[in-house]
Amino acid sequence: MEFGISPQQIFVGNGSDEVLAHVFMALLKHELPIFFPDITYSFYPVYCGLYEIAHVTVPLDENFEIRREDYATANGGIIFPNPNAPTGRLLPLTAIERLLLAHHRSVVVVDEAYIDFGGESALALVNHHPNLLVVHTLSKSRSLAGLRVGYAVGHRDLIEALERVKNSFNSYPLDRLAIAGAVAAIGDQxxxxxxxxxxxxxxxxxxxxxxxxxxxxxxxxxxxxxxxxxxxxxxxxxxxxxxxxxxxxxxxxxxxxxxxxxxxxxxxxxxxxxxxxxxxxxxxxxxx
Amino acid sequence: MEFGISPQQIFVGNGSDEVLAHVFMALLKHELPIFFPDITYSFYPVYCGLYEIAHVTVPLDENFEIRREDYATANGGIIFPNPNAPTGRLLPLTAIERLLLAHHRSVVVVDEAYIDFGGESALALVNHHPNLLVVHTLSKSRSLAGLRVGYAVGHRDLIEALERVKNSFNSYPLDRLAIAGAVAAIGDQxxxxxxxxxxxxxxxxxxxxxxxxxxxxxxxxxxxxxxxxxxxxxxxxxxxxxxxxxxxxxxxxxxxxxxxxxxxxxxxxxxxxxxxxxxxxxxxxxxx
Structure with a gap:
């Protein structure tokens, strides 16, 4: 894989919604509330409800952009889509890197469901920031919503935590046809x-x-x-x-x-x- | 479907392991501990660990059979495979019906992963006992372990509770090819x-x-x-x-x-x- 990422840094699930659900349970449940934008993917507060995770919504600025400085206080983790949904606005990698440095004790999850339509992926930062988890899906830019394949990329410790939760939930979340389709899709650049x-x-x-x-x-x-x-x-x-x-x-x-x-x-x-x-x-x- | 079961009484998931995981969270998390056999499917205590569900293991008798009378005390639910794993022993429907009557305030989950190899399905009891949930899989008798399709059948209220948890976790757990394969398999008697x-x-x-x-x-x-x-x-x-x-x-x-x-x-x-x-x-x- 690109960016020197090893298989041990990848977690695969039954669509990125399943991956995100495991992320909330495995990585975002802490004493301190987690932060995400006030306007964002509607599933984030739902996961918080399911797993009883305290959260704070941080308002986007008047241009519907994520303002990194608004995330400056201590938190149990940060998650946002990039580009954001439903606004479509992109946060540049430089801002993400500053966020990672400012919150090196929190897990920062960048949900890149739409990244291939115009953004630069934070995968480039994974090997420099052990607190970064990047989530991708094959449902959008790979046109395979019907196959249900998503994945997360990050430090091995984060992936191990996800594997532990997954193995207590459903050890074999991907069907064989989906795996074959996903491999073929990734191969067909x-x-x-x-x-x-x-x-x-x-x-x-x-x-x-x-x-x-x-x-x-x-x-x-x-x-x-x-x-x-x-x-x-x-x-x-x-x-x-x-x-x-x-x-x-x-x-x-x-x-x-x-x-x-x-x-x-x-x-x-x-x-x-x-x-x-x-x-x-x-x-x-x-x-x- | 047989036994006068309507679509609203069926919950489908990404393999019966996912169905069971949702069952534990949606239906078996209560003040009182749930009961299951001491020798049984190894995933039950794992789900209890994941969702912090108190449980009591009830010893099988000296012939490795479930003795209905041993489940006589108040509980937060009962779950067992029938036939049991790894023993293969079957509990007859008459005993299951007595168990349902004795515990009409508890959800009784009969995990019938292996029922088609020699047992009589408790699906016949679903419309007489609103506290019964029967779990099936296509991974064994339908030879489709690679497709990841399982389902639960029970009263609409039980199914609704499962749907609520599922819709907070992953709204689309089955891929389109798996659905097509499952429909074809069910059709090919x-x-x-x-x-x-x-x-x-x-x-x-x-x-x-x-x-x-x-x-x-x-x-x-x-x-x-x-x-x-x-x-x-x-x-x-x-x-x-x-x-x-x-x-x-x-x-x-x-x-x-x-x-x-x-x-x-x-x-x-x-x-x-x-x-x-x-x-x-x-x-x-x-x-x-």
Whole structure:
């Protein structure tokens, strides 16, 4: 593997959700609360509930970015997706490295489900920071959501802790066909490059089109964009799109209830979305 | 499904080990300790350790049978495999029904991993006893250990509790190929009958052969037999078989350290085992 990573530094599970569940139980359950962003992957508080893990949500800044300084106090661990979900915003490696140094006694988990769509992986830092765990999935950039394969990479001690929890839960979480598919997918670098570049290219095309339509579009390093329109209510837009059989995600949550998360489809699918939005916006009522 | 069971009464997971893990967390964690046999599936105490569940082991009787009366005290739930592992002994449905009636306030989990090799399934009792959960796997009688599919059947309330825990852990535990394989396997009743009858037939042949060789062989309703030889040390026999590349299971545990668990292979494989045992017994030292 790249970056001089050995097999003993890799933990494989039944999708990165299973990997994350074991991470919460094995590595993030401590006296001190763990930290994660206020706007982030919705499963993190769920895992905390399941395993009774105290947590503190740290607000993203006004641009929906992670501000490293806000994590400055003592904690039982830090976890965040990079790029973040559902915002798509990327934290650069330099900031992650500063975070690792500032919290060298905490486990810092970087959940890189979307990293291949525009970010630089923290795998490069694993062998320099024993407190770093990087989580990947084959469900996004490898197009294999149906196979359920995810993995974590980090110091052997972290991997051993994960193995211990796994071996008390389900010793054989991956089926043989999934293993074969995963190995083949990792081997096929060419197909991987084609598919991820296609997503990146479609994303940038969609982004500029929506900007021209008057949408605000956060810079995204993921396979989705996070958008709002200053004159149109996000809930109404989502409902009108749904009537046209176009599903986008609207989170009825503080700070982001005027945003839509739009997954990048093919260029043809993106064009249909743009057309539908133009039509809806043309006849919809402006928000107060 | 048979027995008038509806889809809402079925919980599917990534192998029956995952199903069991969720069962321990969702249904067996209470103030009172749970009960299971002293000789049983080795994973039960492991799950108790993982989830901090108090438990009491109830000794099997001198014939390695579950004695229903020994479970008479108040408890936080009861779980046992039927047929039991590694003994292979079967508890009849009438005894299970009495147990369910005597403990109608406890969840009683019957882990039927091996039921198709000679037992009568407690699925027949599910709609009469809301406290019963039956766990099955496709890894044994359906020959699909590599696919990782198991399931639990019980009252909708029990299934709902399992779904809640599952949805806080990993919402999509089965991969698409495993689902397709599982559906096909359940549909192919003819192949199922052929393979399980082959195991049953080979088991009975091996059993009578070993009895003639002087072994004691417990009656088995599983795809393995549990045997000892009054004159030969089980550990020595296992080691000698291993030298001949025949792997049998020897548990260095109280009460059963003179037994071997032998999985039923093909008739040809069983014949090789018998031949090897005859040769080893011929030259081995009798136990003191």
């Amino acid at each position: 060419e197909y991987f490059e084609i598919t991820r570049q296609a997503v990146i290219s479609s994303r940038e095309t969609l982004r500029s089109t929506l900007l021209r339509q008057g949408f605000e579009v956060l810079p995204s390093a993921a396979n989705f964009i996070f958008v709002r329109h200053p004159q149109h209510d996000a809930g109404q837009l989502a409902a009108a799109l749904r009537q046209r059989s176009i599903l986008v995600r609207h989170f009825k949550l503080p700070r982001i209830d005027q945003y839509l998360r739009i997954t990048i489809g093919t260029d043809a699918q993106c064009a249909l979305l743009v057309e539908a939005l133009a039509e809806i916006a043309g006849r919809s009522i402006l928000i107060a | 003819e192949y199922f009958e052929i393979t399980r009858q082959a195991v049953i037939s080979s088991r009975e042949t091996l059993r009578s052969t070993l009895l003639r060789q002087g072994f004691e062989v417990l009656p088995s309703a599983a795809n393995f037999i549990f045997v000892r030889h009054p004159q030969h040390d089980a550990g020595q026999l296992a080691a000698a078989l291993r030298q001949r590349s025949i792997l049998v299971r020897h548990f260095k545990l109280p009460r059963i350290d003179q037994y071997l668990r032998i999985t039923i292979g093909t008739d040809a494989q069983c014949a090789l085992l018998v031949e090897a045992l005859a040769e080893i017994a011929g030259r081995s030292i009798l136990i003191a």
